[in-house]
Amino acid sequence: MNTSNTFSFELRNHLSELTNLGEKLESVGSALGLSRRCLFEINLALDELFTNIISYGFQDQSEHFIRVSISTDCNVLTVVLEDDGIAFNPVDRIPPELPCTLDECKVGGLGIHLVKNLMDEVAYQRRAHTNVLTLKKTIEKT
Amino acid sequence: MEIIELKQGKVSTFKLQGRLDSNTSQSFEKRLLDAISDGIKNVIIDFKDLDYISSAGLRVILKATKTLKREDGKIMLCSMQDYVKEVFEIAGFDSFLPIVPTMDDALKAF
Numbered sequence: 001m002n003t004s005n006t007f008s009f010e011l012r013n014h015l016s017e018l019t020n021l022g023e024k025l026e027s028v029g030s031a032l033g034l035s036r037r038c039l040f041e042i043n044l045a046l047d048e049l050f051t052n053i054i055s056y057g058f059q060d061q062s063e064h065f066i067r068v069s070i071s072t073d074c075n076v077l078t079v080v081l082e083d084d085g086i087a088f089n090p091v092d093r094i095p096p097e098l099p100c101t102l103d104e105c106k107v108g109g110l111g112i113h114l115v116k117n118l119m120d121e122v123a124y125q126r127r128a129h130t131n132v133l134t135l136k137k138t139i140e141k142t
Numbered sequence: 143m144e145i146i147e148l149k150q151g152k153v154s155t156f157k158l159q160g161r162l163d164s165n166t167s168q169s170f171e172k173r174l175l176d177a178i179s180d181g182i183k184n185v186i187i188d189f190k191d192l193d194y195i196s197s198a199g200l201r202v203i204l205k206a207t208k209t210l211k212r213e214d215g216k217i218m219l220c221s222m223q224d225y226v227k228e229v230f231e232i233a234g235f236d237s238f239l240p241i242v243p244t245m246d247d248a249l250k251a252f
Contacts, residue, residue, distance in 0.1 A: 018165050022194070037225040040194065044229065047196045051164050102211065102238045105204060110233055111197040117232045 057085025
């Protein structure tokens, strides 16, 4: 899975694949010597996007694969997520107003809000029948 | 994820171990809401051994907090790893959820 600091794998469109995602990222994290915090933040961003894709992206009952590619260039980590679900751009969503009190608190859009805060850049493209999300983050090593 | 439930006097502690994500949040939500409907009013969530939380986990904490408030109960969150605490901060939840450094601090609140 590894050629000169490029890692890629596929996840099925099932929530149980979150465990698989966590394990795959653990091994990428140790190969790259990422700090616990950095690995956690990348895992969280990918978890939120993956959960979104499999919850809303597929309208049929068949199995789909979400492709994850991770590469590094100096201290910048790039993750590309590709899926063949319906066109969906999470980047344009209006950020939620952060709650100040318990009663005001609603949780819609929270996942995307976390992603935008944890990553330095989040870009969306629709290429033919594929959603392509490109995330960039400056990495901290242990 | 493992959930260890412990009663200390009038306070119930839920000690979380492992990962709280969309996969595991439902069973945690059920445990917590079942305990509240059984009459538990004072809850501590111990995050010491929790390695991971996503927005699905935040939703459960939020729901339990709202439910407890309606029942005149109280929730305290303690012993978070700094990167877990950061998620509560980014979400803006730290402004209304009581997050304290240690279990002792949490117990003192009751």
